[in-house]
Amino acid sequence: MAKPQEGRCLTGIEGLDQITGGGFPLGGLVHISGSCGSGKSSLVNEFLLRGAAEGHKAALITTVHSVQKTLDSMSHLEIFDERLIKEKVLRILDVADLLEELSHTGRPIEGNGAMELLSEMEGMIGKQGAKRLAIDSISPLLMEMEAGAARNFIKKLGETVYAKKCTTVVVSDCEEGVGKTYVPCDGLVRLSNIERQGNVLRVLQVLKMQGAAHSRSRYVFDVTSSGMLLTPMLRGGFH
Amino acid sequence: MTPEAAEDARNKLTETGPSVAVAFMINPENYFEVITSLVDTFCRENDLACIYVTASVPAATMINALDSLEIDRKHVKFIDCISYATMQLSGDTDAITYVEGPAMLEYIILRVEYLFRKANKRKTLVIIDSVNAMAMHNDTRMLSEFIQILMSALKGREAYPVLLALGDQLRPEVKEMIGLVSDQVISLGPRPSV
Numbered sequence: 001m002a003k004p005q006e007g008r009c010l011t012g013i014e015g016l017d018q019i020t021g022g023g024f025p026l027g028g029l030v031h032i033s034g035s036c037g038s039g040k041s042s043l044v045n046e047f048l049l050r051g052a053a054e055g056h057k058a059a060l061i062t063t064v065h066s067v068q069k070t071l072d073s074m075s076h077l078e079i080f081d082e083r084l085i086k087e088k089v090l091r092i093l094d095v096a097d098l099l100e101e102l103s104h105t106g107r108p109i110e111g112n113g114a115m116e117l118l119s120e121m122e123g124m125i126g127k128q129g130a131k132r133l134a135i136d137s138i139s140p141l142l143m144e145m146e147a148g149a150a151r152n153f154i155k156k157l158g159e160t161v162y163a164k165k166c167t168t169v170v171v172s173d174c175e176e177g178v179g180k181t182y183v184p185c186d187g188l189v190r191l192s193n194i195e196r197q198g199n200v201l202r203v204l205q206v207l208k209m210q211g212a213a214h215s216r217s218r219y220v221f222d223v224t225s226s227g228m229l230l231t232p233m234l235r236g237g238f239h
Numbered sequence: 240m241t242p243e244a245a246e247d248a249r250n251k252l253t254e255t256g257p258s259v260a261v262a263f264m265i266n267p268e269n270y271f272e273v274i275t276s277l278v279d280t281f282c283r284e285n286d287l288a289c290i291y292v293t294a295s296v297p298a299a300t301m302i303n304a305l306d307s308l309e310i311d312r313k314h315v316k317f318i319d320c321i322s323y324a325t326m327q328l329s330g331d332t333d334a335i336t337y338v339e340g341p342a343m344l345e346y347i348i349l350r351v352e353y354l355f356r357k358a359n360k361r362k363t364l365v366i367i368d369s370v371n372a373m374a375m376h377n378d379t380r381m382l383s384e385f386i387q388i389l390m391s392a393l394k395g396r397e398a399y400p401v402l403l404a405l406g407d408q409l410r411p412e413v414k415e416m417i418g419l420v421s422d423q424v425i426s427l428g429p430r431p432s433v
Binding site: 196222224226229230234235 | 339340342343344345346348349350352353356357378380381384385388
């Protein structure tokens, strides 16, 4: 991986680092939003694996899939190395295990419970020395929280990871074409499935990347065993 | 059949060298002969890998044809853009990678990129077979953008980018487009008698 610019965290995903203007903001909260099957988890897995392969400790908090299922999907990538898991350079945690630790067990999670969960995450980042964190997906977690608690949780999460210089990616699900997001963030990447003449293309667009002159164009991408590959979406002369 | 067309194709590529986008205008009777000459003889002589993008016939058909001629094809990887349409996917996933259709142009670029990553920096001949077939499924402006981007990427990789076209069967605007996106357009056929 090339050397990052000051204040940036290179994702290691070829093409994405160029599109984002040099990677994600270091210690920033980056929101990956997309519809079902648009490639969100693949992007997150590769972000963590490429960092871990460079020795940047990384953690994934999964709220949707089991740890084993997440691990199995990661293992299809050529860059995956079991030693990263064994040596705890990359940790995968089920959010249920974190929630079990809370003394505030009520649902929906109210303010104190949300802050306690954040404290658990902060402890985990500190203990591991994680420099990359991902929450895949944040949607069910926020849905379990009271409205005010969810907003405060995200705000405090951003502050926490920034203080620890732990670049964090949160994934959220949105309906195709709607793309609403309520997650305040330093970076916003939208993934979508676009139909063109009956063909469906997976498309990535960077809508926000704080502190960077990033591309705003749309890129078609493919998820391969070598990782994510991107190319500009063709416009057929219409610019 | 004109055996000199195949020889001319090899000679022209040798002359131009890598990083030059070459379009060969071929007659139907020379078509397969030129293909085998490039895939087999030219690659062997220059120790090249080959990426063969087919939008005209399924890769499995090409493989059968090469096998029947006992042509070594270990160095050839196919990007098949047509078999999804006929629902006839071959099991040979080592040699063939599929794109859902000839209009999925970005995915052809990405598959080429993927195969380059796998090729371990070996020099590569990339054949697009054929502009005629691609033009049936794509708007000319879209196709010209695709070819220009692909050719530029291939030139940057010091590959040998080759477009194949049945010259007599091209629409005028497609013919004009080939002229714009190629560095050299070469008509292959019988040599003029002296």
